[in-house]
Amino acid sequence: MKALPWSHSSLTGYKTCPKQYSEVKVYKNFKEEQGDAAAWGNYIHEQIELHFKTRNPLPDNMAPYWPQVQAAVEWTGGDRTHPGEPGYRGRLMMFEQKLALSTKLKRCDWFADDVWGRAILDMLVIDGTIAYACDWKTGKVKPDNKQLKLFALFVFYHFPYVTECHTSFEWLQHNKFTRETFYLTDVATLWGSFTTDLLELRDAFRSETWQERPSGLCNGWCPVDTCRHWKPKK
Ligand code: SF4
Numbered sequence: 001m002k003a004l005p006w007s008h009s010s011l012t013g014y015k016t017c018p019k020q021y022s023e024v025k026v027y028k029n030f031k032e033e034q035g036d037a038a039a040w041g042n043y044i045h046e047q048i049e050l051h052f053k054t055r056n057p058l059p060d061n062m063a064p065y066w067p068q069v070q071a072a073v074e075w076t077g078g079d080r081t082h083p084g085e086p087g088y089r090g091r092l093m094m095f096e097q098k099l100a101l102s103t104k105l106k107r108c109d110w111f112a113d114d115v116w117g118r119a120i121l122d123m124l125v126i127d128g129t130i131a132y133a134c135d136w137k138t139g140k141v142k143p144d145n146k147q148l149k150l151f152a153l154f155v156f157y158h159f160p161y162v163t164e165c166h167t168s169f170e171w172l173q174h175n176k177f178t179r180e181t182f183y184l185t186d187v188a189t190l191w192g193s194f195t196t197d198l199l200e201l202r203d204a205f206r207s208e209t210w211q212e213r214p215s216g217l218c219n220g221w222c223p224v225d226t227c228r229h230w231k232p233k234k
Helices: 008-016 018-026 036-054 066-075 146-158 184-192 195-207
Strands: 092-102 115-127 130-137 164-171 176-183
Touching: 008 018, 008 146, 008 195, 018 195, 036 092, 036 115, 036 130, 066 130, 066 164, 066 176, 092 146, 115 146, 130 146, 146 164, 146 176, 146 184, 176 184
Parallel strands: 130 164
Antiparallel strands: 092 115, 115 130, 164 176
């Protein structure tokens, strides 16, 4: 069967349990319930995007997270100059920016027929040949730089004049960040971190073979209650 477009989260879901991924994402036999933490995270993302698009004040419940957002904006070069103002250098500042790559590794539309991979960048700043890609994180601090590598890859393909990409997880509830810089010359090495997983995913779609990968999720946290490993929550 034709493979679905992948993203960091769908690839992670596939690696966690191919069977669950297939039942939920591919065949849509089961639906994942959105937990309170995920709903809260979505709310925070929406409020930050809305603030930068409208410049309306943030709701009071965003106050604990705002210092880290401001620190990240400062890190990218600040938010004070706008088109037409003195000091404006043509920086592009984008929020919830959707970037997609085709099967031929070309930038493409999100819903293009040949779309292969997708990434959403919570805050993306392009300043000449330098880019900043930030991801707002609302959960526990889990430094896994694979997602940062993907941000850099998608930026390098979408903005071919960018030679240096600074990436960041902004841990909003912890006032911390994880930052890493990648260079255009790193592209081949960066893809190397994903080759095995992407080939495995491709083969799974080709053969429609989806392994069961039991874990703690089987104890009532997985929606696939027809799986032989599924058990109710204790
Ligand atoms: S019950 Fe466990 S093994 Fe079965 S699909 Fe769910 S996570 Fe995978």
